[in-house]
Amino acid sequence: MRRILLLIVLLVGGIGALVTSGALDEVIDGLLVQFAGPARVEGPVLPITVDGAPQVVVLTRQVMTYSLGRRSTRSRAKTFFDLAAFDGRTAAVLWQRGLRTVTGDRAVNGLLLGRDGAVVWLYLDGIVGVATGDGQVVADAARLAEANPALAGQILPEARYYGFARGLVLTAADGRLWRIGPDLKAVAHDGPAPPSSAARALGLPEIPSVPVLAPSSIPPMGIALPPELEAIVARQQGAPPPADPGEVPAFHTPSSHGMFRAREMQVAGTWLALMDDPPSAGDVRQIGFARPPGHRYLGGLGDTATRQRLWHGRLRARSAAPPGWPADFPQTWGETLVIEGPRVLLPEQDFLGAGLFGDKDAPFVLAGADGRPAAVLLAHRSRLGEAGRVLLSRVDLAAGGGGRVAWTTDTTLSLVQSVMRGPGDAQARTLVLFGRQYRPDPNEPARDPYHNAAEILAAIDLETGTLGTHVFPLGDRPWR
Numbered sequence: 001m002r003r004i005l006l007l008i009v010l011l012v013g014g015i016g017a018l019v020t021s022g023a024l025d026e027v028i029d030g031l032l033v034q035f036a037g038p039a040r041v042e043g044p045v046l047p048i049t050v051d052g053a054p055q056v057v058v059l060t061r062q063v064m065t066y067s068l069g070r071r072s073t074r075s076r077a078k079t080f081f082d083l084a085a086f087d088g089r090t091a092a093v094l095w096q097r098g099l100r101t102v103t104g105d106r107a108v109n110g111l112l113l114g115r116d117g118a119v120v121w122l123y124l125d126g127i128v129g130v131a132t133g134d135g136q137v138v139a140d141a142a143r144l145a146e147a148n149p150a151l152a153g154q155i156l157p158e159a160r161y162y163g164f165a166r167g168l169v170l171t172a173a174d175g176r177l178w179r180i181g182p183d184l185k186a187v188a189h190d191g192p193a194p195p196s197s198a199a200r201a202l203g204l205p206e207i208p209s210v211p212v213l214a215p216s217s218i219p220p221m222g223i224a225l226p227p228e229l230e231a232i233v234a235r236q237q238g239a240p241p242p243a244d245p246g247e248v249p250a251f252h253t254p255s256s257h258g259m260f261r262a263r264e265m266q267v268a269g270t271w272l273a274l275m276d277d278p279p280s281a282g283d284v285r286q287i288g289f290a291r292p293p294g295h296r297y298l299g300g301l302g303d304t305a306t307r308q309r310l311w312h313g314r315l316r317a318r319s320a321a322p323p324g325w326p327a328d329f330p331q332t333w334g335e336t337l338v339i340e341g342p343r344v345l346l347p348e349q350d351f352l353g354a355g356l357f358g359d360k361d362a363p364f365v366l367a368g369a370d371g372r373p374a375a376v377l378l379a380h381r382s383r384l385g386e387a388g389r390v391l392l393s394r395v396d397l398a399a400g401g402g403g404r405v406a407w408t409t410d411t412t413l414s415l416v417q418s419v420m421r422g423p424g425d426a427q428a429r430t431l432v433l434f435g436r437q438y439r440p441d442p443n444e445p446a447r448d449p450y451h452n453a454a455e456i457l458a459a460i461d462l463e464t465g466t467l468g469t470h471v472f473p474l475g476d477r478p479w480r
Contacts, residue, residue, distance in 0.1 A: 036064045039082065039472050041455050043111040044249035045434050046120065047088065047420040050132055054088025056420065056432055056457060057120055059099075059110050060472065078103050081110050081124055083135045088420070089430045090468035091459040097135035100124055114164035115247040117182030121168045123159045129168075129184075139184055148186040151178065163194030166246035250418040250434070251360050255450065260379070260419050261355025265363045267373045267397065271315045271339060274308040274354045274378070279342045305384055307350045310395065310403070313342035345403045346395070354380035357392065359419045364431075366394070366462060373397065375406065377431075377462075382410065386438040386449050390416055392431075392460060407465030411458050414438040415450075431460045437471075 039062040046057040062080045084096040102108045102125075110124040119129045119138060129139030141155045154172035161171040168180040169189050177189035253259050264273035273279065319325075321333040356363040357379040368374030378393045393408040413435040420432040436453035455472040 037062060039080075041434070041472060042081070042109070044252035045418055045420075045457070046112040046115065046247070046249045047432065048115045048120070048132065048247050050085075054430060054432070055094065056086045056088055056434075057112060057115070058084050058086065058457065058472075059112050059122060059124075060084070061110060076103070077105055079108060081108075083120075083122075083130060085135070086457055086470060087459070087468075088432050089459055089461070091432075091457050091470040092468065093470065095134050097130070099128070099130075099135075099137070109159065111159065112249050113162060113168065114249070116164075116167045116180075119182045121162075121164065121180075123162055126157050127155070127162055127168075127170065139180075144180065144184060144186070147184040148178075151186060164246070164248055165191070165194035169194050250420050252418050252434075253360075254417065255415065258355070259360050260416055261357055262363045263355060265356050265376075266315060267365055267376065269314065270397070271311075271313045271342075272345070272356065272376060273311045274351065274356065275311055276306045276308050279311055279313075279339055305353065307352050308354045309350045310345045310354075310378070311342050312345045312403075314340040316340050346405065349405065351378060351380035351393070352383070354378050357419075359421065364421060379416070386414065386440045389414060389437075390435075392465075394462065394465065409460055409465040409467050411435075411460070411467065412437055412469055413456055413458060414453065429462055431462055433458045433460070 039060040042059040042061045048055050048057060060082045062082070063077055064080070065077045079102040080098060081100045081102075082096060083099050085094040086092065087094055100108075108125045111122060113121040113123060115121070115132060118132050120132055120135075121127070121129050121139075126141055127139070127144070128137060130136060131138050141157070145152045145155060151172060154174060154176075155170065156173055163169045170178050170180065171193065172178060177193055178186040179189040180186050263275070264271065266272070315337040317335050318338055319331060319333055320336040321331065325333070355378070357377040358364040364377050365373045366375040366377070375394050375396045378395055380391050380393065382389045382391055390411045390413045391408055392411055394406040395403050396406050397403050411433060413433060414437050416433055416435040418434040420434075421430075434455070434457050436450065437456050438449040438453050440449070441452075457470045457472075459468045460466070
C-alpha cells in the first residue's frame with residue numbers, strides 16, 4: 001500500500017512539474033498532427049523613412065492547423081500575424097514582432113494604413129498603432145478612448161471607418177471625422193474622408209500615391225517634356241496634381257507587372273521606345289492625356305513574347321488635321337507628335353518582352369551628378385514560360401545621342417507587384433520591388449503557379465545593380 005501511495009505521489013508531482021514547466025504542452029503538441037502554411041504578405045507593403053534611411057514595413061499572416069491524430073476528421077487552426085521592418089537598401093530584416101494570434105476559424109484581416117511620425121498605423125481586427133523603431137504596440141481602440149474622452153464609445157471596429165491622409169483619420173459612430181496624431185490626441189478633421197483601408201486593400205486608393213521626388217536641382221522621376229509640348233499637355237490635362245497622402249502603402253497590382261512598364265517615353269526632348277518593328281520618320285505618337293500633370297507616359301505595354309530594340313529620336317509637334325486640310329479652314333484638330341530621325345540606341349542588343357521601367361505613373365529617369373537626366377531602366381525577361389525571371393537593366397544615355405548598358409540584374413521575380421524607388425532616399429539611389437517568384441513543378445502540371453509562388457522583397461542599388469533579397473516566410477513559427 002505504501003508503495004502504491006508513493007507511486008501516486010510521484011505521478012502527481014511529476015504531472016505538476018510538467019504543467020509548471022510547460023513541458024506538458026510539448027508532450028500534447030507531440031501527439032497533434034500539425035501543418036504550418038507559408039507566411040503570406042497581408043496587403044500592400046509600406047515604404048517609410050527612419051532617421052533618413054529607407055525601410056519597408058511588411059505585415060504577414062501564417063495559418064497553422066492541427067488535429068488529434070492523422071485519421072481525425074476534426075481540425076482547429078491558429079492564425080499568426082507578424083510585423084517586420086526591412087532595410088530599404090539591402091532587404092535585410094531590421095526587426096520582427098508577433099502582433100496577434102487568433103485561435104479558431106474566425107476570419108481576421110490585416111492591412112497597413114500608413115506612418116505618421118513615430119507611429120505606424122494598421123488595421124488588424126481593429127485599429128492598432130505600433131512604434132516605428134521596434135514594432136511595439138503603442139495604440140489601440142482602448143488607448144485612444146482613454147486619451148480622448150470624446151471618443152469613448154465612438155470607435156468602431158470595422159475597417160471601412162479608417163483611412164489615412166498624412167495621418168490616421170477615423171469616422172466615429174456619430175459620423176464625425178477625427179485625425180489622430182502620433183501622440184494619440186484627436187482633433188477634428190476638416191477635410192474630406194480619405195479612402196478607407198478596405199479601398200486600399202482592393203488596390204483602388206481614392207488618393208493616388210505620389211512618387212518620391214529628387215531635390216529641386218534634379219528632375220522628377222516622371223517625363224521631362226520640351227517647353228513647346230508642355231502647353232499641349234496643360235491644355236489636355238486640366239486636373240490638378242493629386243494631394244500627397246504622406247507615407248502610405250505602395251501601390252500593389254495582383255497579377256500584371258505591365259503596369260510598371262511603358263513602350264515609349266520622352267527624356268529631355270529625346271524620344272525613347274522599345275519596338276520590334278523599325279519606326280519611320282513621320283510616324284505619329286500619342287501622348288497619354290488621361291493622366292494628371294506629373295503622371296504621364298507615352299503608351300502602355302502588356303506582356304509580350306517578342307524581342308525589341310531600344311530606339312531613340314526627336315518628337316516634333318504638328319497639327320493633327322488630316323493631310324491636305326486647308327490652312328484657312330478652322331484648325332480644331334489639336335496637335336500631335338511625329339518622330340524625327342529614329343535610330344537604334346543599342347545596335348548590338350535586343351531584349352525579350354521589354355519595357356521602360358517605372359512606377360504606375362511614369363518610367364523612371366535617373367539623374368546624373370549635374371542633375372541632368374543620365375539613365376533609364378529597362379525591364380525584360382530572361383526567358384519565356386514560368387521559369388522566366390524579370391531582368392532589370394540600366395541604360396546610360398550619352399550626351400551625343402548614344403547609350404550603353406551599365407548593368408543587368410536578375411531580380412529573381414517572375415511577377416512585379418509593387419515598385420518603390422528609394423523610399424525616403426532623396427537621391428533615389430535604391431529601388432525596392434515586391435513580387436512573386438514562380439517555382440515550376442513538373443510533377444504538378446495542374447497547380448496554380450500564382451498561389452504556389454514565393455513572395456520576395458528585392459532591393460537594388462541603382463548605381464551598381466547590386467541585389468539584396470528576402471524570401472518569405474520570415475521563419476518557422478513556434479507552436480503557441
